[in-house]
């Protein structure tokens with residue numbers, strides 16, 4: 001389902017309302033949490049989507065490459081995790097293009113999607129995203145896992161908010177600190193997948209929601 005805003009343009013905030021949910025991880029790659037999350041996803045055979053910070057991709061290119069080689073979807077999340085709402089068009093363009101090139105360099109894959117840090121969009125984002133051929137994604141719900149409320153609490157929050165078509169916002173990194181600790185999220189993931197399956201959901205990739213939204 002698309003949200004549409006006259007100023008900010010369209011963004012995809014939910015999938016079709018069937019029994020599919022979409023796990024997404026922002027702010028990586030991260031040396032500890034990303035491999036742990038990839039291991040869980042591989043064991044459970046679950047696809048996921050990763051919106052990466054270009055600067056972290058430059059720092060950990062082999063992790064970015066691994067995300068793609070294991071079949072997951074990769075999107076652009078700016079180069080330095082800047083809040084876009086007060087940024088100039090030139091700054092937004094630079095942030096998206098530099099991260100775009102970093103992802104292409106590290107993964108040999110051209111990203112086709114963007115998610116704005118903190119969800120702060122800007123009227124300038126739409127034309128820049130369109131030039132790069134991006135679908136802009138939001139999310140259905142987040143669980144404030146960045147505040148590290150505890151592994152079981154992260155799991156509980158996801159379980160209680162799940163609904164058909166939900167795009168779930170989680171974090172495998174810290175947008176500003178490449179060494180940030182996201183192990184609670186990584187440790188919550190096996191339980192999140194178990195709960196989702198127990199509730200009758202399948203896991204989808206945002207690839208399925210790409211479209212000509214611009």
Ligand SMILES: [Zn+2]
Nearest residue numbers: 026027117175
């Ligand atoms: Zn972020």
